Amino acid sequence: xxxLSIYPGRGIHGQVVEAIGRRIVSGKEAPGSTLDLDALEITxxxxxxxxxxxLKVLAAKGLVDARPKRGTFVxxxxxxxxxxxxxxxxxxxxxxxxxxxxxxYEVRIIVEPAGARLAALRxxxxxxxxxxxxxxxxxxxxxxxxIIEADLAFHRQLLEASHNELLIxxxxxxxxxxxxxxxxxxxxxxxDDFLPPHQAVLDAVRRADPDGAERAMRQLLEQAAKDxxxxxxxxxx
Amino acid sequence: xxxLSIYPGRGIHGQVVEAIGRRIVSGKEAPGSTLDLDALEITxxxxxxxxxxxLKVLAAKGLVDARPKRGTFVxxxxxxxxxxxxxxxxxxxxxxxxxxxxxxYEVRIIVEPAGARLAALRxxxxxxxxxxxxxxxxxxxxxxxxIIEADLAFHRQLLEASHNELLIxxxxxxxxxxxxxxxxxxxxxxxDDFLPPHQAVLDAVRRADPDGAERAMRQLLEQAAKDxxxxxxxxxx
DNA sequence: TATTCATTTCTTATGAATTATTATTGACCC
DNA sequence: GGGTCAATAATAATTCATAAGAAATGAATA
Numbered sequence: 001x002x003x004l005s006i007y008p009g010r011g012i013h014g015q016v017v018e019a020i021g022r023r024i025v026s027g028k029e030a031p032g033s034t035l036d037l038d039a040l041e042i043t044x045x046x047x048x049x050x051x052x053x054x055l056k057v058l059a060a061k062g063l064v065d066a067r068p069k070r071g072t073f074v075x076x077x078x079x080x081x082x083x084x085x086x087x088x089x090x091x092x093x094x095x096x097x098x099x100x101x102x103x104x105y106e107v108r109i110i111v112e113p114a115g116a117r118l119a120a121l122r123x124x125x126x127x128x129x130x131x132x133x134x135x136x137x138x139x140x141x142x143x144x145x146x147i148i149e150a151d152l153a154f155h156r157q158l159l160e161a162s163h164n165e166l167l168i169x170x171x172x173x174x175x176x177x178x179x180x181x182x183x184x185x186x187x188x189x190x191x192d193d194f195l196p197p198h199q200a201v202l203d204a205v206r207r208a209d210p211d212g213a214e215r216a217m218r219q220l221l222e223q224a225a226k227d228x229x230x231x232x233x234x235x236x237x
Numbered sequence: 238x239x240x241l242s243i244y245p246g247r248g249i250h251g252q253v254v255e256a257i258g259r260r261i262v263s264g265k266e267a268p269g270s271t272l273d274l275d276a277l278e279i280t281x282x283x284x285x286x287x288x289x290x291x292l293k294v295l296a297a298k299g300l301v302d303a304r305p306k307r308g309t310f311v312x313x314x315x316x317x318x319x320x321x322x323x324x325x326x327x328x329x330x331x332x333x334x335x336x337x338x339x340x341x342y343e344v345r346i347i348v349e350p351a352g353a354r355l356a357a358l359r360x361x362x363x364x365x366x367x368x369x370x371x372x373x374x375x376x377x378x379x380x381x382x383x384i385i386e387a388d389l390a391f392h393r394q395l396l397e398a399s400h401n402e403l404l405i406x407x408x409x410x411x412x413x414x415x416x417x418x419x420x421x422x423x424x425x426x427x428x429d430d431f432l433p434p435h436q437a438v439l440d441a442v443r444r445a446d447p448d449g450a451e452r453a454m455r456q457l458l459e460q461a462a463k464d465x466x467x468x469x470x471x472x473x474x
Numbered sequence: 475t476a477t478t479c480a481t482t483t484c485t486t487a488t489g490a491a492t493t494a495t496t497a498t499t500g501a502c503c504c
Numbered sequence: 505g506g507g508t509c510a511a512t513a514a515t516a517a518t519t520c521a522t523a524a525g526a527a528a529t530g531a532a533t534a
Contacts, residue, residue: 012518047520049519049520049521052290053290056250056290056294059294060294060323066485068526069482069484069527069528069529070483083321083406083407084320103403107407165336166320166337166340166343248484248485248486249485249486274517283487287487304496305516305517306494306497306516307496
């Protein structure tokens, strides 16, 4: 799986971007507060250049705004480019990011069934085959993490078959959130529950049945939500 | 209306970001090709600092990737952060961006009815009132551009009432696309067609009727699509 | 009230030192 | 002789230190 993130921890610059970015996202730097460039320089033990390039990147993500005389200050949350992959990752990895995760589930149940519908209408034969292969690959995985990745790959390929670039990107966003969550739905016990709904989606897509694909995907997600709720309740006791 | 864009043309830096960004988005810089930093320095008549800060920003948007020894090169389109507000604006303002606009309409008819449903479930009394005010404001506008802005404001406020942060951001994206398109649906003749469907959405939201809100929004969008198609056909002849 | 002016802070600039990655080379086993 | 591996050199980005420039604010002044 290729990540969309640009900073694989390589170089000092990326680390500073991520450190400051996470501080802002987590609320440690309050919106409206001004950032002290000299202080950052000392805190992260880097030169002005690095600090200011990092702030430029954060400005590109809408997190900060630099104005002459007024200083560089943190923008309010509503101004952030919340759909930026890095920003999403930082958010979801925050302990307080569960609210956004709920939002994500809602978006998922809106987007994915619609995507399945379009996929059923537009998929090529090759895409049906690779979808089938992706589904088969889930069964071959051993550990939970690999299963999750394979599952995500299936959903990603399905949305790609919708041939709608914006939907595909939204699926990437959904992936980031699902990957960041701690709850692992795919335990051994649930493997039997997993395959049939996915197979149903695949079948509908294969026979180019938009209504069926949409319905099957909705059922799949509702079932998954139910399973997860069960696990959460069990774990919460 | 506040833009999410970070570069209001202020400063040389932003201009270089936009210039190079647009070249890449438009395909003038082929994916995989390496960018010559010295050449850019000369082309835009700025120093190394500006060029490299601009490239850092573009890297944050996933457009380029800089590697020691290999150079700075353009990433493939699939790696771009397509949902970035700036990137979307550049795309939509390209003549060749009509494919993405079609995608956008599809997303809109997926997201907005679902958003209307959630809004009906969660809106506060204050939100109903400001929605009503937003709709009333549309009627007061004189020129086409102002009407469009007022219309967008209505849709934006509706999605905000869904209280789902991700949906709200998607609406921002939709806005960017709609604002960039050249076709102006809201000509004088269509004003009568405009109000009733919007009123229907508002009424459903007011009486907390999710099914009604979803249906009304879907009808609104389908009607709008039909109108636009008509205009396009008329203009095309 | 309007204008000027000094201050503050970001912005741009420059060039050199540093670091990281890759390609090359040569040595060493198979 | 062919292939793998490690040391090396070349290359380009990265980082750094410093300084001059531009812009906005707010106070002092007319």
